[in-house]
Amino acid sequence: MSSRISIARPQPHFSPDPHGFSNPRQSTGYRSADPESPLEKLRAYGKQIEDYIEIYSQPLKPHLPAIGRFLIVVTFLEDALRIMTQWSDQLWYLQKHRRFPWGFSHLFLLLNIVIMLSGSAGVILKRHSEYAVGGLLGVVIVQGFGYGLIFDINFFFRNLSVIGGLFMVFSDSMVSRKTLFAGLPSISETDRKKYFLLAGRILLIFLFLGFVLQGKWSISRAFISIFGFIACVMVAIGFKAKWSASFLVIILSIFNVLANNWWSVRSTHPQRDFLKYDFFQTLSIVGGLILLVNMGPGGLSVDEKKKTY
Numbered sequence: 001m002s003s004r005i006s007i008a009r010p011q012p013h014f015s016p017d018p019h020g021f022s023n024p025r026q027s028t029g030y031r032s033a034d035p036e037s038p039l040e041k042l043r044a045y046g047k048q049i050e051d052y053i054e055i056y057s058q059p060l061k062p063h064l065p066a067i068g069r070f071l072i073v074v075t076f077l078e079d080a081l082r083i084m085t086q087w088s089d090q091l092w093y094l095q096k097h098r099r100f101p102w103g104f105s106h107l108f109l110l111l112n113i114v115i116m117l118s119g120s121a122g123v124i125l126k127r128h129s130e131y132a133v134g135g136l137l138g139v140v141i142v143q144g145f146g147y148g149l150i151f152d153i154n155f156f157f158r159n160l161s162v163i164g165g166l167f168m169v170f171s172d173s174m175v176s177r178k179t180l181f182a183g184l185p186s187i188s189e190t191d192r193k194k195y196f197l198l199a200g201r202i203l204l205i206f207l208f209l210g211f212v213l214q215g216k217w218s219i220s221r222a223f224i225s226i227f228g229f230i231a232c233v234m235v236a237i238g239f240k241a242k243w244s245a246s247f248l249v250i251i252l253s254i255f256n257v258l259a260n261n262w263w264s265v266r267s268t269h270p271q272r273d274f275l276k277y278d279f280f281q282t283l284s285i286v287g288g289l290i291l292l293v294n295m296g297p298g299g300l301s302v303d304e305k306k307k308t309y
Contacts, residue, residue, distance in 0.1 A: 049243055064294040065172065066124075071287025072165040073120035075280040076136055080116040082273070083109055098148060108146060115139050129173035133166045140166075157206040158281050164203025165288025171196035171298070172291055197298030200288065201241070205232035207285045208248065224251060235292070238301020245292045252289070256282040 060067075083090050090109055094100040100108065115135045122132030140159050144150035171193045208228050228251055234244035260282060262275035297303050 061294070064290055068287045068290035068294060069123050069126075069169055069172075071290065072162075072169055072284045073123045073136070074287070075162065075277075075284040076116040076120045076139065078276070078280040080113045080120075082276075083113055094146070098146065100146075112139055112143065123169055126173055129169065133170045136166055137163060157209060158278070158285075160203050161205070161207035161285040161288070162281060164200045164206070165284050165291070167196050167200035167203065168288045168291040168295070171200060172295060194299040197295070198238075198300040201238065201292065201297060201301075202236050204285060204288050204292070205235055205248075207282065208232050208252070224255075227251075235289075235297075238297035238303050241297035241301060241303055242293050245289045249286055249289045249293070252282055252286050256286070 087109070091105050094105040094108065095102065116139055119132040119135040119139070122128050123136070140162060144155070144159060149155040209232065228248065231244040231247045231251075234240055235248065256279055260275045260279035262272050262279055265272040265275060
């Protein structure tokens with residue numbers, strides 16, 4: 001019987017890092033995804049809020065463009081109705097205080113009514129939106145000079161915000177147009193939309209700035225002003241724009257009902273018309289913010305740049 005004797009041969013030494021590239025020491029550098037970092041926690045909370053907004057706004061999302069467009073022009077509809085129901089008072093003011101000649105004052109009011117009604121209908125129905133927005137912009141400017149309110153700071157800021165809302169409508173319904181002169185450089189529809197969205201975002205926040213600059217100060221007003229100002233800056237630069245615009249919609253809606261409650265004032269009180277005017281103008285600016293929530297901040301924004309980088 002033969003026997004086999006196995007002799008253990010020496011195994012070659014195996015090194016997982018033969019070239020010595022590994023670093024046995026623990027890294028002490030910056031970790032970008034540290035869950036315990038305050039910045040990461042803030043980002044997580046922000047993402048959670050955005051998710052909640054996205055979830056709870058789903059039932060309204062298909063209707064947001066129509067709601068926003070209607071609210072933007074509601075101040076023009078109210079103004080046209082007010083001129084028609086107070087025709088003689090409007091004529092008296094223009095002729096006695098603004099020195100409008102007889103006949104010219106009638107034409108001024110009539111043109112304002114026609115342009116406001118037709119422009120508002122065009123915006124709501126999305127028909128000839130460029131001409132509708134242009135006509136309403138003209139009304140804002142002409143009324144400022146016609147009624148002598150162009151240098152009133154509150155009126156000026158409010159109308160800048162209304163113009164911002166109209167810019168949002170224009171960018172929402174922008175259509176392709178052929179260049180009038182072939183061969184000349186032109187701005188594409190996408191680029192035009194980005195610029196109008198940027199202008200609309202910046203102009204929308206002027207109403208809140210007017211609120212910050214005017215009125216009596218209190219602890220609650222200071223608290224709202226600080227957070228509202230932060231939200232305005234975020235809207236202007238397009239950082240977390242949907243979240244900050246949603247916050248401003250809520251704040252302005254509550255403020256509008258509490259501060260501009262024209263329905264609680266007697267119909268003969270002169271302050272009623274001013275409160276009513278402010279109420280519907282604020283609704284128009286809320287409509288512009290709703291369009292911003294629906295469309296997003298556009299290409300010229302921090303949110304869009306974050307997607308690229």
